[in-house]
Amino acid sequence: MKKTLALVFAILLLAVSLVGCGGAGGEKTTIHLLNWGEYLEPTLIDQFQKENPDIIVKFTNTTSNEEMYTVCATEGTEIDIVVPSDYLVERFINEDLLAELDLNNIPNFKYVEEVSKTRTFDPESKYSIPYMMGTVGIVYNKTLVDEPVDSWDILWDEKYSGQILMYDSIRDSMMVALAKLGYDINSTNPEEIAKAGELLMQQKPLVYAYLTDEIRTSMIGGSVALAVDYSGAAVGAIQENSDLDYVVPKEGSNVWVDNLVVLKSSKNKEAAERFINFLCDPEVSKKNSEYIGYTTPNAEAMKMIDPELLENPAYPISSDVIDRCEYYKDLGDDLSLYNDVWMKLRTAG
Amino acid sequence: MVRLKRFFKRFYLAILLFFLYLPILMLMVYSFNGGKTMAKWTGFSLNWYVELFKDPVIMEALGVTLSIALLSSLIAVVVGTLAAIGINEYKKWPKTLTINLTYVPMMNADIVTGISLLLLFIFMRIPRGYGTLLIAHTAFNIPYVIFSVLPKLRQMDPNLYEAALDMGATPSYAVRKVLIPELMPGIMTGFIMAFTMSFDDFVISFFSTQGLVNNLSTYIYSMARVGINPKINALSTIMFVCIITLLIVTNVQANRHSKKQQKQQRI
Amino acid sequence: MKKKFFALPYIVWMILFTVMPLILVLVYAFFNTTPSGDVIFTTEYLASAFSPESLSVLWRSLGYALITTVLCLLIAYPAALLLSRLKPRTASILSLLFILPMWMNFLLRTYAWRALLDLNGPINQLLGLLGIPAQQMLYTEGAVIFGLVYNFLPFMLLPIYSVFTKMNTSYIEAAEDLGANKRQVLFRVILPLTRPGIITGITMVFMPAVSTFIISRLLGGAHYMMFGDLLENQFMLLKDWNTGSALALIMMILLIISMALMRKYDKDSTEGGTRLW
Numbered sequence: 001m002k003k004t005l006a007l008v009f010a011i012l013l014l015a016v017s018l019v020g021c022g023g024a025g026g027e028k029t030t031i032h033l034l035n036w037g038e039y040l041e042p043t044l045i046d047q048f049q050k051e052n053p054d055i056i057v058k059f060t061n062t063t064s065n066e067e068m069y070t071v072c073a074t075e076g077t078e079i080d081i082v083v084p085s086d087y088l089v090e091r092f093i094n095e096d097l098l099a100e101l102d103l104n105n106i107p108n109f110k111y112v113e114e115v116s117k118t119r120t121f122d123p124e125s126k127y128s129i130p131y132m133m134g135t136v137g138i139v140y141n142k143t144l145v146d147e148p149v150d151s152w153d154i155l156w157d158e159k160y161s162g163q164i165l166m167y168d169s170i171r172d173s174m175m176v177a178l179a180k181l182g183y184d185i186n187s188t189n190p191e192e193i194a195k196a197g198e199l200l201m202q203q204k205p206l207v208y209a210y211l212t213d214e215i216r217t218s219m220i221g222g223s224v225a226l227a228v229d230y231s232g233a234a235v236g237a238i239q240e241n242s243d244l245d246y247v248v249p250k251e252g253s254n255v256w257v258d259n260l261v262v263l264k265s266s267k268n269k270e271a272a273e274r275f276i277n278f279l280c281d282p283e284v285s286k287k288n289s290e291y292i293g294y295t296t297p298n299a300e301a302m303k304m305i306d307p308e309l310l311e312n313p314a315y316p317i318s319s320d321v322i323d324r325c326e327y328y329k330d331l332g333d334d335l336s337l338y339n340d341v342w343m344k345l346r347t348a349g
Numbered sequence: 350m351v352r353l354k355r356f357f358k359r360f361y362l363a364i365l366l367f368f369l370y371l372p373i374l375m376l377m378v379y380s381f382n383g384g385k386t387m388a389k390w391t392g393f394s395l396n397w398y399v400e401l402f403k404d405p406v407i408m409e410a411l412g413v414t415l416s417i418a419l420l421s422s423l424i425a426v427v428v429g430t431l432a433a434i435g436i437n438e439y440k441k442w443p444k445t446l447t448i449n450l451t452y453v454p455m456m457n458a459d460i461v462t463g464i465s466l467l468l469l470f471i472f473m474r475i476p477r478g479y480g481t482l483l484i485a486h487t488a489f490n491i492p493y494v495i496f497s498v499l500p501k502l503r504q505m506d507p508n509l510y511e512a513a514l515d516m517g518a519t520p521s522y523a524v525r526k527v528l529i530p531e532l533m534p535g536i537m538t539g540f541i542m543a544f545t546m547s548f549d550d551f552v553i554s555f556f557s558t559q560g561l562v563n564n565l566s567t568y569i570y571s572m573a574r575v576g577i578n579p580k581i582n583a584l585s586t587i588m589f590v591c592i593i594t595l596l597i598v599t600n601v602q603a604n605r606h607s608k609k610q611q612k613q614q615r616i
Numbered sequence: 617m618k619k620k621f622f623a624l625p626y627i628v629w630m631i632l633f634t635v636m637p638l639i640l641v642l643v644y645a646f647f648n649t650t651p652s653g654d655v656i657f658t659t660e661y662l663a664s665a666f667s668p669e670s671l672s673v674l675w676r677s678l679g680y681a682l683i684t685t686v687l688c689l690l691i692a693y694p695a696a697l698l699l700s701r702l703k704p705r706t707a708s709i710l711s712l713l714f715i716l717p718m719w720m721n722f723l724l725r726t727y728a729w730r731a732l733l734d735l736n737g738p739i740n741q742l743l744g745l746l747g748i749p750a751q752q753m754l755y756t757e758g759a760v761i762f763g764l765v766y767n768f769l770p771f772m773l774l775p776i777y778s779v780f781t782k783m784n785t786s787y788i789e790a791a792e793d794l795g796a797n798k799r800q801v802l803f804r805v806i807l808p809l810t811r812p813g814i815i816t817g818i819t820m821v822f823m824p825a826v827s828t829f830i831i832s833r834l835l836g837g838a839h840y841m842m843f844g845d846l847l848e849n850q851f852m853l854l855k856d857w858n859t860g861s862a863l864a865l866i867m868m869i870l871l872i873i874s875m876a877l878m879r880k881y882d883k884d885s886t887e888g889g890t891r892l893w
Contacts, residue, residue: 032561037571059406060561061571070855071559076476078561162752168838170853209755209837217386223735223750339854346849347669347841349676358698362710365695368766369717372728375738376720379731387731428626435623447627453634456819456871458827460844461864464851465637468861472640488633491626510619551723552829556851569723570830577727585724592719596712 029271031080033059034068036258037213039083039132041291048278055271063212064169072263073097080266081275085256087171089128090121090330092261098127099262105273108280115297119257120327128259129276132294134231135255135317135325136172137248139215139238144225152180152249155226156199161206165218165227168210170342171328172254173200176228179251185326188334197341204348219244232294234314239293246314248321255317255325257297373589380582387577397579398587404580410568411584413479414548417564421486422494422543428487429494430536434528436495437502451496454489462489463556470557477558485557486547493546494539501535641868644861665862670846674866677843681825684764688772688821689814691765696773696813697806700780711777714770726763726834733759733835755837763835764825771824772817779813811881819878823871843867 033040045057060079062068065088072082073095084092092098103109109116109129116125140149144163147154155164155176166173175185177196187193208224216233218224220241229237234246260279262272278284282300289296290306295317309315331338375387380398384391401407436447454462466488470481509531513523529536551566560567565584572578645665648658664670699707717725731737733753740750753759783806791805807814829844847867850860 034561060563062560064853066853066855070852071561073855074477074559075471076474077559078476078478204839207837207839209839211837220386221734221736343669343849346838347673347846349672349840362695362698365691365769366710366713369714369769372725372732373717373720375728375732376724387728428629431622432626433623435620435626438618438620439623447623447630450630450634453638456823456875458823458844458867458871460827460829460847461641461867462637464847464860464864465641466633467851468640468644468857469633469637471857484633488629491629495626545719549718549722551721559852566721566723569721569727577724577731581724585720589720593716596716600709600712 028054028056029268030056030058031266031268031271031275032078033057033081033083033275034071034079035059035061035083037061037063039258039292039294041288044279044284044288047284048275051278052271052274055274057275066170077263077265079263080268080272082261082263083131083258084128084261085258085328086119086121087328087330089259089261093122093127094330094332097264099264099266099269100126101129101262101276102273105270106277106280108277108282111282111285111298111300112280114299115257119259121330122259128261129280130297131258131260131279132232132289132292133255133257133297133317134294135248135321136167136175136228136230136253137234137246137314138226139219139229139234139244139246139314140226141219141222141224141241141243142245143222143243149226149245149247150250152176152251155228156180156203156206158206160225162208163225164203164207165215165224165229166203166207166210167215167228167230168212170338172228173210173342173345174338175254175328176200177203179249179253182251185252185254186329186331188331188337190337193337193341197344200341200345201348204345210346230294231314231317232292235293235309235312238312238314248325250324252324252326254328255322256327258294376582377586377589380579380586382579385579397583401580401583406563406568407580407584410563410565413482413562414564414566417479417482417486418544418547421483421490421547422540424483424487425490425494425543426536426540429491429539430498430529430532432491433495433498433502433532434524437499451492455492455496459550459552460556463553466553466557467559477561479562482554482558482562482564485553486550489550489553490543490547493542494536497539497542498532498535501532505531638868641861641864644857645865648858661858661862662865664859665866670863673841673843673846676840677826677828680761680764680840680842681822683761684768684825685772685818685822687761687765688769689817692769692773692776692817693810693814696777696780696810699777700783707781711774714773718770722767723830726767726831729759729763729766730754730834754835755839757836757840759835760832760840760842763831764828767828767831768821768825771820775816775820776810776813779810783809815878815881819874823874826870827867 039061040059045059048057049055062071065085068082068084069088069091071077072079072092089098103125106129109125112130113125115130115133117123119128119130122128138149138152138154145154145160154160155166166176174193174196177199178185178187178192181192181196181199183189183192183196187196209218211218213233215227215229216237219227219229219237222241222243229246231246231248234244238244238246260276262269262276266272279288280298282298282304285296285298285301286304289298289301290309293315295315296302296305379387379390381393381395382390383394383396436444439447463485466481466485467477470477475481509527510523513527514520518526549566551570554562554564555567555570558567560571563571569577569581572581645661646657646659647655648660649655699710702710732739734740735750735752735754737754739753744750787805787809788801791801796804826842827844827847828842829848832838832840832842832845843863847860847863850856850863
């Protein structure tokens with residue numbers, strides 16, 4: 001007994017020291033990236049670390065802007081770079097949580113400048129650099145839905161009861177209901193918000209499940225008819241299952257841009273800017289975009305993108321889609337209206 | 350009726366075990382799958398076992414899990430054993446108070462323990478990372494050691510230690526040579542339990558670090574939403590096989606040992 | 617040096633990492649910092665912790681936990697009985713087999729169940745071969761309770777089994793000799809003798825089940841929120857530490873109540889419900 005224990009002990013120590021050795025040696029800066037799941041081509045970190053041997057990139061994943069906010073706004077975080085969406089950047093700026101970027105350290109900025117200027121929350125790129133873009137729409141299975149899909153209404157059609165997946169996120173759920181009702185997707189009118197909430201409550205019995213990243217796998221599986229999902233996830237799903245299609249409903253939707261920002265509390269701003277610059281490199285951005293499926297804001301990268309991807313109904317963001325879509329805005333204190341409605345929806349049985 | 354009963358008796362445990370092992374079997378089988386999801390079987394492949402060792406993030410998460418489990422249970426063994434020796438000498442009410450407070454982390458819901466530790470780290474402005482993970486794990490491990498050692502202390506002759514001191518041993522010598530050997534079985538049980546608890550924990554790790562340090566369980570939590578990575582299946586299969594082997598080895602040894610004893614007794 | 621002082625490092629540790637966090641939960645639950653920096657007492661957070669929404673989640677969690685505990689007991693008790701009747705060697709190996717799955721990460725096991733229960737998962741495919749149409753098993757209340765029972769079953773089984781192995785069988789023989797029938801033996805002799813194990817099992821299943829988080833999201837498709845999920849929401853999504861602390865307080869009060877109840881029913885055992893296995 002004792003011998004075996006000693007042996008186990010020795011093996012454990014060995015394992016720990018072996019695994020621990022990886023990070024040793026030299027004066028290295030570690031930058032910590034807080035990212036969405038499956039939102040960075042996995043070999044790119046290796047490539048960056050090879051090109052910049054003095055930097056180690058660590059990353060953690062989250063699934064919502066809300067969780068991202070919580071983690072970054074809690075005192076004493078060791079996160080350096082975050083990838084928030086439009087409205088979260090706005091909130092970060094309002095709460096003074098972001099470091100001002102030095103664009104001299106990000107020469108590749110010129111490739112994303114065009115898109116950057118259109119971002120109402122930070123047109124001068126003082127705090128944020130566009131990373132990827134996309135829309136929110138409906139992914140559907142053509143073998144299970146035989147009517148044309150062009151409206152959010154279909155998500156309330158009882159014919160599809162138990163075959164609908166909703167995105168488990170406050171803003172996206174509310175957006176769908178607000179858009180269906182014809183209201184502004186950034187509405188702060190309590191009555192409109194309450195009505196949208198009621199609509200989501202009515203929909204609950206029809207919904208198979210509220211999921212996030214798992215929607216992609218479920219849709220590929222082919223047993224679910226309709227799902228609300230992000231365009232990039234839809235790209236991947238359509239690539240693996242040709243029965244699927246993607247549409248941005250006619251009532252309008254959310255077009256979003258996720259951005260690279262450095263937190264004010266970061267002690268490694270310069271290294272972080274080097275990583276941001278790396279991600280803005282056209283070759284890198286192309287490779288990244290082709291892997292994760294979201295649309296690159298990088299003009300040079302876009303020219304090189306795989307033509308097959310441009311054929312994918314979810315990849316390119318056409319101008320008429322942009323016309324009927326909007327960015328989310330930070331709601332400030334009115335956010336609690338959304339939270340209350342959403343909690344009611346989630347806690348209901 | 351009788352037949353049914355006999356059938357039930359014979360197969361009830363087997364059916365239960367089948368259900369307990371069904372998901373594990375599923376994981377193990379699909380670690381040898383060529384494809385990426387558990388939805389489709391595309392053919393036998395050892396690919397994921399090769400990929401596993403090339404994945405720095407998984408390897409690091411494994412390192413964090415093992416080193417935290419080892420360090421936190423070692424600290425818990427030292428602090429906890431000393432604490433048990435001390436608490437055993439306490440008068441009635443301080444003893445009851447300390448023991449009851451020691452129950453708290455064991456009995457409290459994991460999620461409440463995790464949250465309260467998070468509040469503490471925020472309040473004391475300790476950056477959440479490896480250090481706070483270690484503190485959190487040590488915090489829930491110490492009670493297991495204390496409650497494994499205390500019963501052994503009660504069984505022990507209380508005068509043994511004093512006798513050693515009277516004969517001129519220094520306190521540290523007396524502890525090392527008299528107390529510790531007597532308490533060893535309890536300490537070992539405590540260590541193994543602490544290690545297991547730390548190895549398995551997800552909820553407290555997640556909340557006390559806000560999910561920012563990847564140990565295996567928080568890594569699985571964050572990655573698996575995108576679809577379980579078959580590399581993780583491969584890793585779990587390896588670990589599971591290791592544990593089974595270990596158990597078989599210890600069992601066989603223990604058996605041999607007891608048989609030897611029986612023989613000796615017979616002689 | 618007196619032996620008493622050996623506990624000093626632990627006492628300091630305990631005050632820092634056991635007592636302080638609990639005090640902080642109380643502080644966050646009852647005190648509010650005004651914009652001008654004053655700290656004032658408030659019951660506002662407690663009120664929102666007792667809102668109709670969170671109460672509905674609480675009742676649901678208590679209900680699920682109750683069903684889970686009863687099911688675990690009904691499944692585990694006969695299993696423990698059967699296990700204790702086996703040859704000691706077989707029994708020790710089998711009981712080990714019941715502990716072993718706990719070494720596989722519980723998230724992974726739950727994810728595997730998800731794949732198994734899926735509409736086009738292996739179970740439904742098997743049913744299909746038998747000519748039975750695919751059943752929706754995933755994302756139902758049944759799936760959530762199944763997941764809870766699956767995860768907590770060993771915690772019920774082991775304490776009961778360990779009491780069975782220590783039980784003096786001569787009581788049973790005596791009862792049989794004195795003419796008790798099988799039912800009388802079970803209800804009058806065996807059940808009372810195994811009560812400490814049952815009570816330990818209940819404490820190890822019921823409260824952890826109430827505070828479970830993530831199982832209901834993974835297997836219930838976020839349709840049936842449990843109390844643990846509610847806490848997670850307050851802390852991770854809404855960053856509302858005050859209401860979150862008030863909710864945690866409810867959890868702690870529940871724990872104290874259930875411990876007190878258990879102690880009342882568990883006068884025989886001096887150690888309370890804390891012997892693990």
